[in-house]
Amino acid sequence: MAVKKIRKIGDPVLREKSKNVGKIDSKLLGLVNDMIDTLNNEGGVGLAAPQIGITRRVIIVNLEGKIQTFINPVIEVLDDKKIESDEGCLSIHSIKGFCVKRFPRVKVKAKDLEGNDITLVAEDLLARIFQHEIDHLNGIMYIDHLDRKSKRELLSKINEIK
Ligand SMILES: [Zn+2]
Numbered sequence: 001m002a003v004k005k006i007r008k009i010g011d012p013v014l015r016e017k018s019k020n021v022g023k024i025d026s027k028l029l030g031l032v033n034d035m036i037d038t039l040n041n042e043g044g045v046g047l048a049a050p051q052i053g054i055t056r057r058v059i060i061v062n063l064e065g066k067i068q069t070f071i072n073p074v075i076e077v078l079d080d081k082k083i084e085s086d087e088g089c090l091s092i093h094s095i096k097g098f099c100v101k102r103f104p105r106v107k108v109k110a111k112d113l114e115g116n117d118i119t120l121v122a123e124d125l126l127a128r129i130f131q132h133e134i135d136h137l138n139g140i141m142y143i144d145h146l147d148r149k150s151k152r153e154l155l156s157k158i159n160e161i162k
Contacts, residue, residue, distance in 0.1 A: 003041040004034050004052035006090045009141060009158060011053075014091055018048075018055040018137040021071050024115050028058070032069050032113065035060050039067060044090050046129045048136030051091050059133040063126070070110035070118065073134055078121065079105035085128060087142050093161050098154055100145045102128045 007013055021028060031054055039047045039060060049058040057072045082101040088094050106127045110118045122130050132142060143154055 002034055002037060004038045006038065006042060007051055007053050009092050009143070010162075011091075013050055013053050013055065014136070014141060015139040016050065016055045017139050018050055018057045020057050021111075024071065024111075024113060028056070028071075029113065031056065031058060032060065035069075036067050042090050044094075045125075046133045047090070048133045050136050050139075057137045059130075059137065061126075061129055061133065069113050070108065070130075071112070073108055073110035073130065073137075075130060075134055076107040076109070077103045077105075078107055079103060083124075085125075087128065087132065089132070089142055091136075092141065092143060092154070093158060095154065095157050095161075098142070098146060098150055100128075100132075100142050102131045106130060 031049060034052060035047050038052055046059060046061045049056045059070050059073055060067050080103060083104045084099045084101045086096060087098060087100040088096050104127055105123050108120050108122055108130050112118050143151055146154060
C-alpha cells in the first residue's frame, strides 16, 4: 500500500481509454489499496485508476465517509435533464468555480472486490461523482464539458499553476 502521485492534466495517461478488469487478483487489490491511500491522503470524493497512472476500469467513491470500490462500472441514465453544478478534480489541481452539466439520476452497475454484482441508483452529487469518475476511464476530463470561454479561463488558471 502506498500513496501515489496524482497524474495531472497534460499527462497522456489521463487521455487513454482504460481496459476492463478481468479477474480480481492480488495485483488489482494492490491497485485499489493504493487508490484508497492516495484518496485519503489527498482528500477527495472519488478517484479513478488512471489518475494514479493505471489504465484499468476501477473507481473508488467516498459514500458517506466510507470508500467503496467499483470495478468495470457502467451507467444508465434515469433522468436525462442535465443539471449544472460546480465541479473539481485532483488531476486539474482542484481548481474550483467551473460548472459542468451532468445527469441528476443514474443507475450504476459494477462489481465489488469479491466479484459480486453491485447495482445502485445515484442522485445529485453522487450521480455527478460517478459520471466524473467514469469519464476518467474513457480519457475524458471535466474541462472537456465546458464551453469555449470557460475552457479558456480554466486553461489560463492551470497555466498559472504550472
Ligand atoms: Zn477527476
